[in-house]
Amino acid sequence: MDPQDLENINALLDRDVELREKIKDQVADLDKKTRTMVGMLNKVHSTRKESIPALVDSVRPVLLSCRETTSALVKLIPENQFWRWKELWSNSLRTAVFAAALMEYLSTRTLITLPQVSELLGIKDEWKDRLLLPVEDYLHGLVSLVNELSRLAVNSVTLGNFEEPIRISIFVKDLFTGFSMLNLKNDLLRRRFDSLKYDIKKIEEVVYDVSLRKLAPPPQSRMT
Incomplete structure (x- = not known):
């Protein structure tokens, strides 16, 4: 081979x-922020319902600070090279989706959309050839949300919030129905989705126990 080559x-x-090292530095910053959010949100399992809005408000600045990191990250990625580098930050993005989705549920009892998460993270449409939020990463975050809500269903009862498991049950079943309509080809995502039935069973057991003891109104098709 020619020496010049x-x-x-x-x-x-x-x-x-x-x-790669510059990208890793920004991903490490994003990962640090997502771990901070998860640690703060974990307090929901020991927080009474009247204090949950304050907890969510305390996490929101950390979530919004991720915009600084995504903005710095996209400046490093060459044009049309998103798929080359995406694996470096996929796990961090999935955790960010989980945190945003849990905060949305705790605030409004509704499901956050993919565009809403992208906006919160400051990911712009014009970045799509360098940085975007893939559907699979969004769905992974939602699976993690269900995992966490199954824990919350149990711990809410411990804290005397007997209606929360019913709300969680309705929300999770609606989400599971939506997942069931998707043609999931990713093996890992498919396996994680299949495991949700265990979370649903756990939640149903809590709802059954609460209803049997008449600690909360019976489940309805929709609760506010």
């Missing part, structure tokens, strides 16, 4: 290594 190849490899 070798030198050019080495230069390209060095640039790739340098770029």
Whole structure:
């Protein structure tokens, strides 16, 4: 091989290594913020319902600060290279989706949409060739939400909030129905979706116990 060609190849490899390290630095910052959010939101399992809005409000600035990181990250990604680098930040994005989805549920008892999460994270449409929120990462975050809500159903009863498991049951069943209509081809996502039936069973057991003891009104098709 021509020595000049070798030198050019080495230069390209060095640039790739340098770029990867810069991307990793920003991903580490995003990961730190998502871990902080998860740690703060974990307090919901020991927080009475009247204090939950304050808890959510305390987490929101951390969520919005992720915009600074996504803005710095997108500046590093060359055009049309999203799929080359996306695996570096997929886990962090999934955790961010989970945190945003849990906050939305706690605030409004509704499901956050993919565009809403993208907006909260400051991910813009014009970045789609460099940085976007893939549907699969969004769905992974929602699966994590159901996992967390199954815990919350149990802990809410411990805190005397007997109606929360019923709200959670209705919400999770609606979400599960939506998942069931999707043609999931990703093996990991499919396995995680299949495992949701255990979370639903756990929630149903809590609702049954609460209803049997007449601690809350019976489940209805919709609760406010």
